[in-house]
Amino acid sequence: MVGLSTLVSRGDHRALAKAITVVEGGGEACRRLIHEIYPRTGRAFTVGVTGPTGTGKSTLVDKMIEEYRKRAQRVGVLAIDPSSAFTGGALLGDRIRMMDHSLEKGVFIRSMASRGDIGGLARAARNTVRVLDAAGMDIIIIETVGAGQAEVEVASAVDAVVVVLMPQLGDEVQAFKAGFGEIGDVFVVNKADLVNPSKTMYNIASGLKEKDGWRPPVLKTVALKGTGVPAVVDSLERFRKHLDDKDLREKRAQGRIEQELIEAAFSDFHRETVDRLKTRKEWTGIVNQVVKRQLDPETAASKLVKTISKLGD
Amino acid sequence: MVGLSTLVSRGDHRALAKAITVVEGGGEACRRLIHEIYPRTGRAFTVGVTGPTGTGKSTLVDKMIEEYRKRAQRVGVLAIDPSSAFTGGALLGDRIRMMDHSLEKGVFIRSMASRGDIGGLARAARNTVRVLDAAGMDIIIIETVGAGQAEVEVASAVDAVVVVLMPQLGDEVQAFKAGFGEIGDVFVVNKADLVNPSKTMYNIASGLKEKDGWRPPVLKTVALKGTGVPAVVDSLERFRKHLDDKDLREKRAQGRIEQELIEAAFSDFHRETVDRLKTRKEWTGIVNQVVKRQLDPETAASKLVKTISKLGD
Numbered sequence: 001m002v003g004l005s006t007l008v009s010r011g012d013h014r015a016l017a018k019a020i021t022v023v024e025g026g027g028e029a030c031r032r033l034i035h036e037i038y039p040r041t042g043r044a045f046t047v048g049v050t051g052p053t054g055t056g057k058s059t060l061v062d063k064m065i066e067e068y069r070k071r072a073q074r075v076g077v078l079a080i081d082p083s084s085a086f087t088g089g090a091l092l093g094d095r096i097r098m099m100d101h102s103l104e105k106g107v108f109i110r111s112m113a114s115r116g117d118i119g120g121l122a123r124a125a126r127n128t129v130r131v132l133d134a135a136g137m138d139i140i141i142i143e144t145v146g147a148g149q150a151e152v153e154v155a156s157a158v159d160a161v162v163v164v165l166m167p168q169l170g171d172e173v174q175a176f177k178a179g180f181g182e183i184g185d186v187f188v189v190n191k192a193d194l195v196n197p198s199k200t201m202y203n204i205a206s207g208l209k210e211k212d213g214w215r216p217p218v219l220k221t222v223a224l225k226g227t228g229v230p231a232v233v234d235s236l237e238r239f240r241k242h243l244d245d246k247d248l249r250e251k252r253a254q255g256r257i258e259q260e261l262i263e264a265a266f267s268d269f270h271r272e273t274v275d276r277l278k279t280r281k282e283w284t285g286i287v288n289q290v291v292k293r294q295l296d297p298e299t300a301a302s303k304l305v306k307t308i309s310k311l312g313d
Numbered sequence: 314m315v316g317l318s319t320l321v322s323r324g325d326h327r328a329l330a331k332a333i334t335v336v337e338g339g340g341e342a343c344r345r346l347i348h349e350i351y352p353r354t355g356r357a358f359t360v361g362v363t364g365p366t367g368t369g370k371s372t373l374v375d376k377m378i379e380e381y382r383k384r385a386q387r388v389g390v391l392a393i394d395p396s397s398a399f400t401g402g403a404l405l406g407d408r409i410r411m412m413d414h415s416l417e418k419g420v421f422i423r424s425m426a427s428r429g430d431i432g433g434l435a436r437a438a439r440n441t442v443r444v445l446d447a448a449g450m451d452i453i454i455i456e457t458v459g460a461g462q463a464e465v466e467v468a469s470a471v472d473a474v475v476v477v478l479m480p481q482l483g484d485e486v487q488a489f490k491a492g493f494g495e496i497g498d499v500f501v502v503n504k505a506d507l508v509n510p511s512k513t514m515y516n517i518a519s520g521l522k523e524k525d526g527w528r529p530p531v532l533k534t535v536a537l538k539g540t541g542v543p544a545v546v547d548s549l550e551r552f553r554k555h556l557d558d559k560d561l562r563e564k565r566a567q568g569r570i571e572q573e574l575i576e577a578a579f580s581d582f583h584r585e586t587v588d589r590l591k592t593r594k595e596w597t598g599i600v601n602q603v604v605k606r607q608l609d610p611e612t613a614a615s616k617l618v619k620t621i622s623k624l625g626d
Contacts, residue, residue: 031611038609127611254604261600261610262590265617266583272618274575287574291567296351297574298344298440304578305585311622 005036011074011135013108020110023127026120034127037134044076044133045240048157049143051164051180056190060164060223060232061143065107067233068139076132076140078125079111108132119267122153126260129158157256159249160185160239162232165204167195181207185216186235192220192228214242273311282307318349324387324448326421333423336440339433347440350447357389357446358553361470362456364477364493369503373477373536373545374456378420380546381452389445389453391438392424421445432580435466439573442471470569472562473498473552475545478517480508494520498529499548505533505541527555586624595620 004022007015019037023030049057049064061077068075112124125142132140142158163184187204189197197220205218217235221228243249277283286303289295317335320328332350336343362370362377374390381388425437438455445453455471476497500517502510510533518531530548534541556562590596599616602608 031609031615034611035609039606042606250604254600257603257610258600261603261613261617262587264610264614265590265621266579266587268614268618269621270579273622274579277575277578287567287571290570290574291563293352293355296344296348297570297577298347300574301577301581302344304574305582308578308582309586309624 003036005033005134008037008131008135009040016108016131016135017110019131020128023131024112024124026124030127034130037130041130041133044129044137044140045160045236046129046133046140046142046158047236048161049141049164050161050183051188055164055166056223057143057164060162060188060190060221060229061141063223063226063229064141064233066226067229069106071233073138074106074136075108076129076135076137077107077109078128078132078140078142079109080121080125080142080144081111081113108135108137119263122157123260123264123267126157157260159243159252160236162186162188162236164188164190165200166191167197167200184208185214185239186232187216187218188228188232189218189220190223193222193225212248213246214239273308276311277304277308280307316349318346318447321350321444321448322353329421329444329448330423332444333441336444337425337437339437343440347443350443354443354446357442357450357453358473358549359442359446359453359455359471360549361474362454362477363474363496364501368477368479369536370456370477373501373503373534373542374454376536376539376542377454377546379539380542382419384546386451387419387449388421389442389448389450390420390422391441391445391453391455392422393434393438393455393457394424394426421448421450432576435470436573436577436580439470470573472556472565473549475499475501475549477501477503478513479504480510480513497521498527498552499545500529500531501541501545502531502533503536506535506538525561526559527552586621589624590617590621593620593624 004015004019008019019033022033049061051057058079061079065075065077110128112121112128129140129142140158161183163180163186165187167189181204187208189201189204201218201220208216208218219228219231219235221232223229243252282303286295286300290297290300317328317332321332332346335346362374364370371392374392378388378390423441425434425441442453442455453471474496476493476499478500480502494517500521502514502517514531514533521529521531532541532544532548534545536542556565595616599608599613603610603613
């Protein structure tokens, strides 16, 4: 019998879907799969696409897939749904439209809900990228629907980040400078046919700094018509070359791996330890004291830190 | 010299503002303040107001403040801004409008950004509620702007949750049933003058279950005109009486305290331990092996869990 990881390597779409379900589930089954495929990863170029809702990220990703296909690249897409349960329905149309590409060979699209904890989502997303990487995808795009903490965290765990905005975001451009300005490697002002995008482009560009010899370009697109999309892909290819030329890819990857290992290890430690903590007599005593207001929660937490430190004994 | 916690107890507005800044900062200064004020807390009734953006939560909270003032209640409001840096600007108008109440005696309003981690925000919010409680507020309202994971978590750490919706949310009502249906104690269909709210109200009500002898009411309001707001406050008072009559308040509080202590203790443990982990020679070895793809990240994480368990030795 051929194992799942072998089928993944052959690019079998059903095996891919199944493998992603395994990594979403976490635990030992996930660890074994990642253990098998990890040596075959690292070849794909990963791109995060993020920005406020309503700027046309899905449409842009759609057209980027087409452009990459024209260049004979195999494309994997992971679309992260927002953490809000409310907006789920409204976005389904977009997702289904994107799925059209799934029928095509050389494109694989998967969406992932962010209902759970942010750490768990980021971990599942990273491992999904590994599955797509092992399956031979040349380009892997992570698209986030919203622009919350979860989405930013996920979109940053990639080689290149594309931040999508639109003309006349007004106050939001100010807010943007404080947040997304730092994580973008390529900036796109989409819907550039609605209003003259020059002022928005200028505002964005004036807030950007050169980093490691790369000055993030600010490009305009009309994604719905495909206008400007080849230039976005060109910029990403230039950025990839820049990373390779300056040996920055491994350096950046190392920082991400350190971050990932810390998060995963403490999360697993928490999961494995919390039940043991609750069996301790100190636990019951402390909770009762806090409920009766004989002990405050902050002092209680510092006492529990000591209990946790001793659980490994 | 009179200490900060004493000034807080006297309801001094400047002391309140300062105390909240202290709890937002966390650490030992926060622990000391909470230690001092905690015995004087537990009197206020805390209400979370949550729901999708655009349903008029801020306006409703505004009118609820007015209604509570008519009933001679002192009201503290904590408004949680969304985690997205993008929407910050657009909502500022609402916040400033709300601040009008701040000039009035008996009302204190504070906003808090959710830029950081969700756990940190929830902790700061809980401690802010304690400060407002110790300051003698009778009612403390936590209003969340969005409906993301962070907002839901914060809004749930209260005695009563009000979920605000509006007529014809369509698909969102379906999504809502999966998410917010479970956390609401009172449901409000606001903007009931725009479209007939009957169908939306029926859809919501049909998805709700009785819990501990309480069937959540579904009310309609036109917050902008104040219509229906006294009934919302009446429902909250009835719910409060229900909790007291059935001794549910302490039972519910105990569950929240257990959750809080687990989160705070593991978060502090993480913070105090992570630097020590990074000085271990195993750490450097494991990171290098993962970067070179000799070891996969999931197996690496499970090795690090063992290292973390031994750090307390």
